[in-house]
Amino acid sequence: MAMSMQAQLSVFKYLVTQKMKGVEKYPLVMMLEPLFACNLECAGCGKIQYPTDILRKRMTPQEVFDAVEECGAPIVSIAGGEPSSTPRSSRSSTA
Numbered sequence: 159m160a161m162s163m164q165a166q167l168s169v170f171k172y173l174v175t176q177k178m179k180g181v182e183k184y185p186l187v188m189m190l191e192p193l194f195a196c197n198l199e200c201a202g203c204g205k206i207q208y209p210t211d212i213l214r215k216r217m218t219p220q221e222v223f224d225a226v227e228e229c230g231a232p233i234v235s236i237a238g239g240e241p242s243s244t245p246r247s248s249r250s251s252t253a
């Protein structure tokens with residue numbers, strides 16, 4: 159996936175800042191799964207076999223924002239099926 163020039167500049171600024179601070183290890187990409195459920199059934203993935211109460215677990219928008227803030231990575235990848243498949247998640251992605 160191509161990144162916009164603005165996104166590239168943000169990542170570059172983040173990397174330079176970490177370097178100038180002397181930070182050796184830092185997060186670059188946060189893999190976030192706000193929903194545990196997934197609407198796909200990829201070969202080799204056992205997620206679909208979890209009990210329903212586990213599959214229904216999901217983060218609140220505030221938990222998502224707090225996790226992103228705490229991590230500090232300049233790139234957030236939202237993984238796992240279709241994260242915007244619920245109305246609550248759709249709202250959080252537009253905030």
Ligand code: SF4
Nearest residue numbers: 196198199200203239
């Ligand atoms: S998208 Fe990810 S979580 Fe969903 S079935 Fe495929 S591997 Fe599993």
